[in-house]
Amino acid sequence: MPIERVVGIDLGTTNSLVAYMHGDQHPTLAAPNARAAASGVVIIPGEDGSNLVPSLVALTLEGETIVGNAARKHLIETSDRAVYSVKRLMGRGIEDVQAELKLFPFRLAEDLAPGEVLRIKLGDKTFTPPEISAIILRQLKRNAERFFGGPVKQAVITVPAYFNDAQRQATKDAGRIAGLEVLRLVNEPTAAALAYGLDQKQNGTVAVYDFGGGTFDISILKLHDGIFEVIATNGDTHLGGDDIDNLLIAIALDDIRGDLGLDVRANGEATQRIRQAVIDAKIALSANDSAVIEADLPGGHRYQRQITRAQFEKLIRPVVERTLAPCKLAMKDAGITPAEIDEVVLVGGSTRIPLVRQLVRELFKREPHCEINPDEVVALGAAVQANILAGGSKATEDMLLLDVTPLSLGIEALGGVVAKIIHRNSTIPASATEHFTTGVEGQTSVAIHVVQGERELAKDCRSLARFDLKGIPPMPAGLPRIEVRFLIDANGILHVSAREQRSGKEAEIQVQPSYGLTDDQVETMILDSFDNAEIDFAQRQVIEARNEAETMLAALDKGRNSPAWQQLTPDERTNIAHQETSLRQVMGGDDYLTIRNAIDILNKGTMRLAEVMMETAVHSALKGKTMDDADMGEGPTAPHPFAKAEIENSK
Amino acid sequence: MSDKVAISILNNGATPNGQCWSCGAMRAAHFCDSCGHLQPAEPTNFFSFFDLPRKLNIDTKQLEKIFYGLSRKLHPDVFARIDGPEQDWSLQKTSQLNDAYRTLRDPISRTEYLLKLEGVQMEEQSKTATENARTSGEVKKQAIPPELLEEVFELNMQLEEARRNKKMGESDVQLASDLELTRKSLEDKYAALDNELREYWNEWDAFMDRHHTGEQSPQRTTRDDAERKQIRGKMVSLLNRRSYIRNLVRDVNEVLEI
Numbered sequence: 001m002p003i004e005r006v007v008g009i010d011l012g013t014t015n016s017l018v019a020y021m022h023g024d025q026h027p028t029l030a031a032p033n034a035r036a037a038a039s040g041v042v043i044i045p046g047e048d049g050s051n052l053v054p055s056l057v058a059l060t061l062e063g064e065t066i067v068g069n070a071a072r073k074h075l076i077e078t079s080d081r082a083v084y085s086v087k088r089l090m091g092r093g094i095e096d097v098q099a100e101l102k103l104f105p106f107r108l109a110e111d112l113a114p115g116e117v118l119r120i121k122l123g124d125k126t127f128t129p130p131e132i133s134a135i136i137l138r139q140l141k142r143n144a145e146r147f148f149g150g151p152v153k154q155a156v157i158t159v160p161a162y163f164n165d166a167q168r169q170a171t172k173d174a175g176r177i178a179g180l181e182v183l184r185l186v187n188e189p190t191a192a193a194l195a196y197g198l199d200q201k202q203n204g205t206v207a208v209y210d211f212g213g214g215t216f217d218i219s220i221l222k223l224h225d226g227i228f229e230v231i232a233t234n235g236d237t238h239l240g241g242d243d244i245d246n247l248l249i250a251i252a253l254d255d256i257r258g259d260l261g262l263d264v265r266a267n268g269e270a271t272q273r274i275r276q277a278v279i280d281a282k283i284a285l286s287a288n289d290s291a292v293i294e295a296d297l298p299g300g301h302r303y304q305r306q307i308t309r310a311q312f313e314k315l316i317r318p319v320v321e322r323t324l325a326p327c328k329l330a331m332k333d334a335g336i337t338p339a340e341i342d343e344v345v346l347v348g349g350s351t352r353i354p355l356v357r358q359l360v361r362e363l364f365k366r367e368p369h370c371e372i373n374p375d376e377v378v379a380l381g382a383a384v385q386a387n388i389l390a391g392g393s394k395a396t397e398d399m400l401l402l403d404v405t406p407l408s409l410g411i412e413a414l415g416g417v418v419a420k421i422i423h424r425n426s427t428i429p430a431s432a433t434e435h436f437t438t439g440v441e442g443q444t445s446v447a448i449h450v451v452q453g454e455r456e457l458a459k460d461c462r463s464l465a466r467f468d469l470k471g472i473p474p475m476p477a478g479l480p481r482i483e484v485r486f487l488i489d490a491n492g493i494l495h496v497s498a499r500e501q502r503s504g505k506e507a508e509i510q511v512q513p514s515y516g517l518t519d520d521q522v523e524t525m526i527l528d529s530f531d532n533a534e535i536d537f538a539q540r541q542v543i544e545a546r547n548e549a550e551t552m553l554a555a556l557d558k559g560r561n562s563p564a565w566q567q568l569t570p571d572e573r574t575n576i577a578h579q580e581t582s583l584r585q586v587m588g589g590d591d592y593l594t595i596r597n598a599i600d601i602l603n604k605g606t607m608r609l610a611e612v613m614m615e616t617a618v619h620s621a622l623k624g625k626t627m628d629d630a631d632m633g634e635g636p637t638a639p640h641p642f643a644k645a646e647i648e649n650s651k
Numbered sequence: 652m653s654d655k656v657a658i659s660i661l662n663n664g665a666t667p668n669g670q671c672w673s674c675g676a677m678r679a680a681h682f683c684d685s686c687g688h689l690q691p692a693e694p695t696n697f698f699s700f701f702d703l704p705r706k707l708n709i710d711t712k713q714l715e716k717i718f719y720g721l722s723r724k725l726h727p728d729v730f731a732r733i734d735g736p737e738q739d740w741s742l743q744k745t746s747q748l749n750d751a752y753r754t755l756r757d758p759i760s761r762t763e764y765l766l767k768l769e770g771v772q773m774e775e776q777s778k779t780a781t782e783n784a785r786t787s788g789e790v791k792k793q794a795i796p797p798e799l800l801e802e803v804f805e806l807n808m809q810l811e812e813a814r815r816n817k818k819m820g821e822s823d824v825q826l827a828s829d830l831e832l833t834r835k836s837l838e839d840k841y842a843a844l845d846n847e848l849r850e851y852w853n854e855w856d857a858f859m860d861r862h863h864t865g866e867q868s869p870q871r872t873t874r875d876d877a878e879r880k881q882i883r884g885k886m887v888s889l890l891n892r893r894s895y896i897r898n899l900v901r902d903v904n905e906v907l908e909i
Contacts, residue, residue, distance in 0.1 A: 487742070
């Protein structure tokens, strides 16, 4: 398919952005950043004019999904119909999100089995994390389509460098569900390096410290005449600004319980107000020496607490210090010391915190770069990679990104030990070939368990998939020689193929992703998603109109049996009969407007009948009857008797 | 610049015979000489992928240049807009390129790889075997290199005592400093192996130069085979010693909690 108009998307924990790099022809387009603008890279703003789209999704009572700032109101007012930080749940199972559930108001479906893809409840509907992410992506796609005045079908999406295979696959699935062909997943710190490297093509070693809303990454790159070669990466996919917020929220909740004797943890609205208040305070503390956390609470109470920067720093230091170990490991893997690093680049909103900058400065012993807005730099870099894939331009013609796989890939061997076949920090695409055989005579299938991680035992690593090699020709034990090739592609996603070498037969592989959607599920979701959500909505309107028509007709039947019917003129009665017939004719159709129309007409036509019936009822009431007893027809007086059962005799 | 280096090297060696799938001309290893189209990925050994002889002295700066040059030409980014089989070949070829570069740029993995190509089974000192042994608690079946016998005997006694002390919560300053000394001496030995390995590389490369090719050739004599085997044997023994010493250092570090 032809490649055109490929956008770059930063699908963040807290905020998401979409950016585009014009080829060579639009160097003067306005952009928030002068350096980026010079190369024609722009962030595409949303309808509200803001570059950042909060990664927040709400489901309205009408069943519509809304994204970003527009959904904020719902997060406070109907917090059970809104979700944020869903990136934390991507590619994970119920057993590995227990810690998150204590800290985040995720409402998961109750019937989740271990290993099943999570489902999040919004109101009475459930969505998988890729579906929620797809709703955000679809909003970004719409923003871009409005910007271009034309369709956008292809994208480069960024992921944390330390994302494992399942998390990457989930992100790719989200793209597909949103109707985007994901040409490449790019690691966030690497994308940031591309954005920085665009205008200053110099050689050297660069460390990218990316501390975002929910994830932390460190990547060390070697720049060589336009080649961006990642030599080591490390990180923590569950460490970010969210963790800092949670520390402050815990303090506020304690205060409130102590001072006001209120436990507001179960109150979604109050918790969200407190959360917003601590985020505001956290941001204020990057510029000021003190800030006030204030929030309105139920019962007219108001919470207020002053916090100084010194107190704040003491509180968050342990969180920030958790970023140091991955940095040291990455340098060790890269075989370099801080002195050998030429530049340090800061990425992610959390790097605005002065304490973070201080610790980075101390670790790398140099002043870090933050010239490009740390919230936007990843999206800008994604747009650069998008431009490269779309054929490049003068600014990108020499640029090539060589990234690595963050985690070792291994196979569970005898005794549950992991045999590593592709080591972490191997340049991708990377591959490994392994040979397997049978242990029992005539065995026709072999099971392989693939894991990702650095631990020695398979149970401590991340289970990626269980493969069944099937269709092995029956042979004595140990004779078949099955060659399995594992290939990690440029997105960091694993592919497996197998061949039985003695028979030359391609072995059939059944993949059971441990925490992913199957292709069929994704296909179904694509069908079920937005465009169809509109169809759903229309269908629901038809159903509602039909129900209303039924009620209407039932009431009319009652009216016919009431004395009031006799007080209508023959014309009125004929008229009503016509209107009734037209309603019965159209109510089976699919056009809810026609049905509603017919209902309205019949409604008007029976207006006098209703009035007369009401008068009769009032009269009856005066005679000592209640309105219910007034002769308005035979209502059911007892539970409906069971219909006679039909019993089929199969013999 | 660098791709020119890569291509000239690629085109002057023995390339697999075949025709370009696109234009039918005789083709080079990665691209057709005539029409420039990418050729299918084929099973290859890492030396041939870079069109290098099966020799162990490799100029890694030069190898890096070739790697960058080929990356620019083979990477899936370059084929993102091209439909058809070339997209998949580019993925396959780039993975071969990356695997080959990773293996050949490191002296130890390069040596191990060559030995593997030569048909030497190195199971004894493989990581899997080590890890298997560690989990099962069995002593790994690995012969103690004779020249280390005495030292290992002494060291094992010290380690046992140190572990016993640790369990009892006692500390023995003298023992700790002895172990520290042993660790230093082991690390020196470990480092010295690099020079020794280079000697064997030179022997191997000289042998290859005399016989022009690493492939089986009909003129090979029994004497050649014996020589070949002998050099291989020296490298295997060195790598075994190396991994043995590495494991000892790890054991000492564990006890000293480094």
